[in-house]
Amino acid sequence: MRFGVVTLFPGMLQSLLETGVTGRAFERRVAQLVLWNPRDYTRDVHRTVDDRPYGGGPGMLMKPEPLLAAIEDARATMPHARVAYLTPQGRRFDQRAATELAQRSAMILIAGRYEGVDERVVGRCVDEEWSIGDYVLSGGELPALVVIDAVVRLLPGALGDDDSAQQDSYMDDLLDCPHYTRPEIFDGEAVPPVLLSGDHQAIRRWRLQQSLGRTWLRRPELLSSRGLSAEEQILLDEFIRAQNAG
Numbered sequence: 146m147r148f149g150v151v152t153l154f155p156g157m158l159q160s161l162l163e164t165g166v167t168g169r170a171f172e173r174r175v176a177q178l179v180l181w182n183p184r185d186y187t188r189d190v191h192r193t194v195d196d197r198p199y200g201g202g203p204g205m206l207m208k209p210e211p212l213l214a215a216i217e218d219a220r221a222t223m224p225h226a227r228v229a230y231l232t233p234q235g236r237r238f239d240q241r242a243a244t245e246l247a248q249r250s251a252m253i254l255i256a257g258r259y260e261g262v263d264e265r266v267v268g269r270c271v272d273e274e275w276s277i278g279d280y281v282l283s284g285g286e287l288p289a290l291v292v293i294d295a296v297v298r299l300l301p302g303a304l305g306d307d308d309s310a311q312q313d314s315y316m317d318d319l320l321d322c323p324h325y326t327r328p329e330i331f332d333g334e335a336v337p338p339v340l341l342s343g344d345h346q347a348i349r350r351w352r353l354q355q356s357l358g359r360t361w362l363r364r365p366e367l368l369s370s371r372g373l374s375a376e377e378q379i380l381l382d383e384f385i386r387a388q389n390a391g
Contacts, residue, residue, distance in 0.1 A: 146249065146300055147177045149219045149226060150289050151212070152256040153194060155180040157286040158293075167294050170303040178293075179222060183207070186214035195259050204260035212255075212262060216270045219253045226251035227272040231285035231292070232261070235274030238292060241318075242275070246292070247299040254292060256285030318371040320364060322355035350380065358384035 150158055162168060162178060170176050184192050187210075194212070195205040216228060229235075229252055236242070246252060255262070255271065267274075277288045297303050325336040339351045357380055360367050373381065 146175075146247070146296070147179065147223060147226070147251040148293055149179045149181065149223050149251070149253040150256060150286075150293075151181045151183065151215045151219055151253065152284075152286055152289065153182060153184060153258050154256075154284065154286055155182055158290060161290055162293065166304060167297050170297045170300065173302065175300050175302045176293075176297045179219070181215040181219050183211040183215040186211040186218075198260065202260075206260055207258060207262040207266075209263040209266045213266050213270065216253070216255065216266070220270075223251045223253055226253045228253045228255065228270050229292075230255045230257065230262070230267060230271040230274045231276070231288040232257065232274050233276050233279065233281055235276040238275045238277050238288075238295075240295070243292075243295040243299060246296045254285070254289045256289045258284040317356075318360075318367050319356040320359040320367075322352040322359065350376075353377065354380040354384050357381040358388070361385065362388075 152158060158178070158180060162171060167176075171178060183194050187193055194208055196208050198204070198206050220226070220228065227249070231254060275288070275292065277291050282288065323337075325340060329336050329341070337351070339347050342348070353376075357368075357373075357377055361381060361384070368381075
């Protein structure tokens with residue numbers, strides 16, 4: 146998959162995307178990254194990319210001319226990619242959205258700065274808007290990194306074991322179960338015996354029950370919107386009874 150990002154701070158993306166799982170995916174060409182800086186499209190000596198908003202008010206806005214020129218270059222390079230603006234006003238980005246975006250071959254992300262961008266650019270160039278949460282950041286670079294990282298790890302070949310992504314939290318609208326590694330006993334606390342049993346069916350049921358239970362405890366609204374199978378309802382009922390008994 147090919148990602149394009151229009152940003153005033155390309156170094157923020159380059160440095161963070163050179164590490165970890167995402168960095169290895171880019172090294173192996175599972176994904177590609179292309180960056181465009183609106184400052185490269187300015188024509189004045191100060192390379193001005195912002196100005197005060199009409200109507201007054203605090204803060205600055207990204208000027209339309211250099212931003213539009215950068216986006217047009219990005220679209221010329223990636224003609225079939227949808228252009229996404231990262232903004233608190235956009236659709237909430239979650240695991241389901243990441244799975245949806247992972248089916249694409251390319252996308253262009255606009256990382257805004259200051260108080261935002263001139264609305265005429267949004268109306269002319271933006272195909273969709275995404276938000277990573279109900280809060281405000283200094284710019285769109287961190288949201289761009291969140292989107293790219295979440296999508297890249299779902300691409301075939303990005304992880305050492307492709308099944309790893311399928312077992313993450315939210316992949317089935319459930320939180321992930323607890324995980325344990327060596328030593329078997331740490332600071333007096335032992336690994337749950339079922340995980341040492343070698344009984345794969347029992348382990349599957351335990352992990353599913355723990356996922357259901359954690360979701361019930363921490364994010365019950367996910368269960369309300371998801372619905373449960375007969376097996377899942379039984380496992381959750383058992384978990385709740387154990388919690389109440391304890």
